[in-house]
Amino acid sequence: MRHVHGWLLLTPAAILLVSFTHYPTIATVINSFFSKGNSVRPSRFIGLGNYEAMTQDPIFWKVLFNNMWFALGTIPTSIGLAIIMALAVNRAMPGRSFVRMAYFTPTILPMIAVANIWLFFYSPDIGLIDQITGWFGFSSHNWLGDPDTVLSSIIVMTVWKEAGFFMIFYLAALQHIPPELGEAAKLEGASRWYYFRRVVFPLLMPTTLFVLINAVLNSFKLVDHLFVLTKGGPDNASNLLLYYIFENAFSYFDTNYAATLTVVLLGLLAVMALVQFFVLDRRIHYR
């Protein structure tokens, strides 16, 4: 009887998950083996043809490397800042709740709104950054129009958006560190930096791993800002994998190539899932 009840309760969730997670995952893999069809030539099985085309597609390699640089640029910085922020607000000080609120607020804003605000900062001549650098005599710069600065500009904005989110996990972790440890370190004459490096930071390690996985996932899933800021340009200098998938599917209407690119993304996520399963879950025991 409990088998029947169990499955009956699970049915609504199972139908939805199969339809919108499992079936599309499998369909994506199957579609990646078929050619792009049109009214004259229907789509047909071409084996690894799309994958061969992909390895020869310079834009694919570009977006993959962009994604890597984007992740490398955003993640260590936001984690570092998140730790600093958490340490800063984890003590009695005047205006503590304002400071915490200021750090956390960007998290609650949609990426689209954030991009709208920052678009103005980055725009050449009239933008805020150019106005400020102009006071110091620097010439104007098209931050988002220059392939050399566009990705860094987006990285800075993403760090602003994400650091406060990661801060709250560090704050939770810091509150679980027994204060006796700090007192003991003080009695032993350890400097605060030494205490942080040898005691606090190692104790924060599970949080860092958790935040790290989340940050890596975010760096692949969050491309909303590109729609407002750059549309992946100039010349794909800020294009990311998921945005390229979107372009192929909904601008070039090549759903089979989009499926092929999605398989790569699914593969990357699978690797992360394995890392999480074998590395993270061994070390984190909250309950």
Next chain:
Amino acid sequence: MSKPQMKSRSYTEILEIIGAWVLAVLWISPLLYAFWAAFHPSEYSTNFELLAPLTLDNFREALSQAPFLRYGINTFLLVTMLLAAQLVVGTLAAYAFARFRFFGSNVAFGLVLVQLMITPEILIVENYSTLAKLGFVDTITGIGLPYMASAFGIFLLRQAFKSTPKDLEDAARLEGCGLFGILMRVYVPLARPTYLAFGLVSISHHWNNFLWPLVITNSVETRPLTVGLGIFGAPESGVDWSIVSAATLLSVAPLLIAFLLFQRQFVQSFMYAGIK
């Protein structure tokens, strides 16, 4: 919070507190700037004169150029409908996993967790064609459907239900409660903090979600705020900065106000949801 005791603070501590404040001001300034631009005429958007005249014209102009009120209603309908569906579907599934050791339950739970990694935004291409076949393109239900079964919600509720003492269930059974009665009278009320946490995380996530709603909607009647704002703010549309700022604030206002009012609950919910 104890009163700050300035005397007992060392110089380094004071410097650190000043540093924390400087960072806080720096961090909040982009948002403050958006407020400045939205409430002042456009000639003051980079000209910070304290006595610059205040105006609501930018908001009026934004509202007249795009139906933000309608977008707001769409977003509201979306997040409420979606949360209701997520809670019903999630509660039933979590109950099954927490209290029925049914055939294949471990495998099924593993398959549920797949969605934590492969979230619907990654499968936009296939999900779009599925919804096109079902006739849900350009509907609010269509935006919500792929998210209605939330692996994250199922996971959180299962944890909560599992930590409910079995004795309570036995007591309820003796009182004559059926399976459904036990769920509604024992498990659901005791999991209230989990429902609150998941609810706040879900609302803020879907209020801000953009990519999938962009793909699946194409009319004013269904477009949520983020998509409306994304189209409005596109650089080629050539709208004034002050008006874009006003539109941006209009779109984030409901959630931002809710956040400022219930800051503690929001932060704790995110924390709670993340740590589980």
